[in-house]
Amino acid sequence: MGGDLARVDLRMRRRSTVAYAVGLALYTLVVVVLYPAFKDATSLDETINQSPGLAALFGVSGSITSPDGWMNANLYANFLPLIVLMLTIGYGAAALAGEEEAGRIDLVLALPLSRRAILLQKAAVLLVLDVVVVVPTVLAVFAGRAFEIDLAAGPVLTCTLGVVLLGAAFGVLALAIGGGTGQRGGAIGITAALAAAAYLLSSLAPQVPALKSWRPLSPFYWSVGNGQLSAGLGWDGLAVLVALCAAALVAAVIVFDRHDVRA
Numbered sequence: 451m452g453g454d455l456a457r458v459d460l461r462m463r464r465r466s467t468v469a470y471a472v473g474l475a476l477y478t479l480v481v482v483v484l485y486p487a488f489k490d491a492t493s494l495d496e497t498i499n500q501s502p503g504l505a506a507l508f509g510v511s512g513s514i515t516s517p518d519g520w521m522n523a524n525l526y527a528n529f530l531p532l533i534v535l536m537l538t539i540g541y542g543a544a545a546l547a548g549e550e551e552a553g554r555i556d557l558v559l560a561l562p563l564s565r566r567a568i569l570l571q572k573a574a575v576l577l578v579l580d581v582v583v584v585v586p587t588v589l590a591v592f593a594g595r596a597f598e599i600d601l602a603a604g605p606v607l608t609c610t611l612g613v614v615l616l617g618a619a620f621g622v623l624a625l626a627i628g629g630g631t632g633q634r635g636g637a638i639g640i641t642a643a644l645a646a647a648a649y650l651l652s653s654l655a656p657q658v659p660a661l662k663s664w665r666p667l668s669p670f671y672w673s674v675g676n677g678q679l680s681a682g683l684g685w686d687g688l689a690v691l692v693a694l695c696a697a698a699l700v701a702a703v704i705v706f707d708r709h710d711v712r713a
Contacts, residue, residue, distance in 0.1 A: 471584075474586065475587055485598060492515065509652070517598065521601065535645050539645070542628065605679055608684075609682065612673035615692065615694075649668070
């Protein structure tokens with residue numbers, strides 16, 4: 451039975467995952483193709499300088515007409531993490547709580563697998579979906595070299611890894627909440643609210659003095675909110691994000707093992 455449960459989940463979600471991946475890649479291609487038309491538009495930078503608070507809501511800071519500024523403002527600071535989080539939180543909430551609400555969890559628990567093994571297979575599926583969705587996006591970013599988007603490979607790859615880990619952390623958190631409560635809607639709502647709060651903390655802190663010291667509490671700060679597309683993820687960011695994923699996974703194992711499932 452090793453891996454069979456994971457293969458079933460992946461097969462059931464292959465179409466939606468492909469749709470996510472293709473849609474993100476096409477959006478990214480549009481962004482890179484448009485860059486030459488906007489790279490000399492100094493009015494864009496002036497607009498951002500005049501409305502820093504509004505720009506911060508979208509995670510935008512600095513020049514938007516440089517290659518890294520353009521890709522950060524249109525992809526990495528907002529859209530890519532949003533889509534990845536929609537995918538991972540949605541799956542994480544449905545993986546166990548969705549099965550329980552649909553009355554199928556007893557069939558899953560009847561398999562010759564421990565609860566821990568079931569949860570770990572669900573977490574593995576979440577990570578696979580997470581990675582599969584972003585790979586075509588990275589390829590589209592590198593295709594931007596033909597359109598003057600000459601970003602260094604290292605920062606692009608490590609920043610993308612930061613997005614993957616960000617999605618995994620919140621996705622596994624949704625898995626934990628769903629596995630501990632059996633409520634898919636609650637798992638989505640709580641995790642999405644925490645993700646939104648973390649995003650706002652990271653993006654608005656530079657404009658709100660009272661929030662600056664709290665900014666490192668946001669996973670977004672460690673993944674995409676601190677110039678990672680230019681400088682790379684960094685070992686500190688990697689350590690924080692991996693630790694968050696590990697903590698969420700340990701919590702998920704504990705609460706699912708203790709949850710009194712409604713069969």
